[in-house]
Amino acid sequence: KKAKANKKAAAGKTNAKKTPAPKNAPQKPQPHYDPDVPMTKEEAAEWRREQRRKRNRDSAAASRQRQRDRITELECEVDQWKKKFADVMQRLQGLEAERENAERERICALAPSETVSHGIPYSIISPCPSPGLSPPPSPDSIFESPPPLSECHRVLEKAGQGHDEELSSKGKYEEHHLIEMSPTPA
Known part of the structure; x- marks a missing residue:
């Protein structure tokens, strides 16, 4: 019995019987339009x-x-939503810029920290994030010159000049994932 009921329900059939409208039911009266002046049947129809x-x-x-x-009305509503969207996007861009600046300052402040490992002084150089993405270089410009270093890298590069040759000849130069190690004066 349940299977038959499920099949009927799936087919959209119900057990409720629909009662037809009574034939004598009063219908909504249709307005009857008669001309103000007397006309023939054809003229009245026209x-x-x-x-x-x-x-x-x-x-x-x-x-x-x-x-x-x-x-x-809807165009006005769309304009209001566009304005709200533009305001939110502007606020989002401002917050992202603040976050990037704070991150850049944090990384640059931590970059020149000196430490000693196995008796060898060195500095940890972290990459400073660039303020924005630049378009990919053209194939011709790749071999011309290396990209400029950020201020953090320049300061640390100056601090480590002269000791690279000494440490690399001894085989004590260490390199770690995402952290570049370079010696500093002791």
Whole structure:
């Protein structure tokens, strides 16, 4: 029994019987349009047709006006949402710029920290993030010159000059993932 009920429900059939509308039910009265002046049957039919066309034109014009009003209302709403979106995006960009600046300052402040490992002094050089993405270099410009170093790298590079040859000849130069090690004066 359940299987049959499920099949009927799946097919959209229900056990509820629909009752047809009574044949004697009062219908909504239709307006009867009669001309003000006496006319023949054909003239009255033509007059009614013309009146119906006029009512249809008026109704269509009113419908178009309602649509135009609704479109104007929705366009105003869209403009408000666009303004809100632009404000939020501007705020987001400002917060991202603040976050990038704070991160850059934090990294640059930590970069020149000196430490000693196995009796060898060295500095940890962390890459300072660039303020924005630049377009990829063209194939011709790749071999011309290396990209400029950030201020953090320049300071640390000056501090480590002269000791690179000494440590690399001894084989004590260490390199770690994402952290470049370079010697500093002791």
